[in-house]
Amino acid sequence: MRLTLILLCIFCSLKTISAEDLLELSCITDVQCLMFEGGKCIDSRCICTSRGESTERVDCRPKDEKKTNIVGGPCPCTLPYTECDVMTQQCFCAATYMPSADRRRCLPLKVPLDGSCEMARQCQSMETFSDCQMNRCICQDNFKPYEGNCLAQLDLSCSNSTSCESAGASICLPEVNKCACSKDHVPNHNMTACVLGVGYGANCTNATQCQVQLGAGSTCDNNNRCSCSTKHYAKRNEKLNSTVCEPHVPYGAYCRRTTDCQHMNAGDDKMLNTRMECIWGECQCRSEFRVVNNEHCAVIDAAATNQPCVFLPLPILIIWLIYSSI
Structure with a gap:
């Protein structure tokens, strides 16, 4: 004893x-x-x-x-498409690549329609209205492939493009004989006409109208304005004078810098990166915080x-x- x-x-x-x-x-x-x-x-x-x-x-x-075959591990870098960050002496995927789910490979960040994929982000980085299904990039429901893009299909039959002009559409899809909106337009709420995509905070009637400019992580909120979904945050690009919806980076997610570890606390509406730091390519809680539900970092209870x-x-x-x- x-x-x-x-x-x-x-x-x-x-x-x-x-x-x-x-x-x-x-x-x-x-x-x-x-x-x-x-x-x-x-x-x-x-x-x-x-x-x-x-x-x-x-x-x-x-x-x-860390083993050298994991993205975020120490240099020298042995994995294809990785590069050594001189500042941290760690291996990260090159600018046009992203890590696989197991972080043992670097995948192309942008994949065209019908290209090989593992994650939806690969497809949507090139075409917002595409998705990764059966390891191929294909158009989402109600969108059809046309010259490398996914165009929104209306519920209007057509024989030629001229017959679609009254609905604000410019294309008659030959395979289905349906009118389709041009790339910067999406259908209205009842799929009978095309409406222009709008930016952050603008008036909207459906989520796809916001996704044209803000990306797949945007939505049309209860106030009929374009905003980011609960798992995304608004990121401003001053050089391009535009805003896009980027995904939150939770505990354990891939990162290259501590500033990449953006997250939102429950009940808060501001993005924070003060509770996490980037350690060996992963967002981890700082020493004064603890992980909750394997996603958020909470203040440690001193008692x-x-x-x-x-x-x-x-x-x-x-x-x-x-x-x-x-």
């Missing part, structure tokens, strides 16, 4: 001693400090530094041994972490344990 109490108090003391304190070890070469992330031998002592060539001291973390121990310096506890065992 006495030994159990001693071990418990040692464990509690370990939780109060920072990894930096534990690294006050003498060394000659960096090899002796490799057990910690960013551990280097500086001035004959092991200390933790940020990744890359920086000598800035940071909080120490146990080294996370739940209080331990009923007397915190003593680690060396004294070790000497006490040895003395008590004699």
Whole structure:
């Protein structure tokens, strides 16, 4: 019983001693400090530094041994279509590629109609109204392929394009003899006429009208205005003077920079990236937060972490344990 109490108090003391304190070890070469992330031998002592060539001291973390065949792992990069980020010394997919679900491959970010795909994002990056089904990019329901695009089909029969002009349509689809809207237009609520796609905050009658400009993650809200769906946020591109709906990046999602880890707290309407950081290509909760439902980062309850121990310096506890065992 006495030994159990001693071990418990040692464990509690370990939780109060920072990894930096534990690294006050003498060394000659960096090899002796490799057990910690960013551990280097500086001035004959092991200390933790940020990744890359920086000598800035940071909080120490146990080294996370990532295999070189995982996107987000350490350089050198061996996977096809990956590149080494010089700043972080990590391997990421090149600009026109994205990681597969298991992060062991880099897939083309944009895939045309009838192209091979694994995720809907690959198809929708090139054609908003397409989807990945049976590993092929195909048009969504009520949309038909035409010259590489997915055009919205109206519920109007036609024999030639001229007969579609009264509905604001410009094309008579030859395979189905139905009128179709041009690329920047979508059907109205009863599929009888074409309406122009609109931007963020504009008046709308259906979600597809918003998706023309904002992307697949947009919707027509209860106020009949274009907005982003609950799993997306509005991202402004000042250079292009436009707004698109980007997906939230939850806990565990792929990232390249900490600023990529955008998320929204329950009941909040503002995007935050202050609770997560990008570690080895994944969005992880910062040390002062805990993960909830494998998706959100919540504030740690201080009362739940209080331990009923007397915190003593680690060396004294070790000497006490040895003395008590004699």
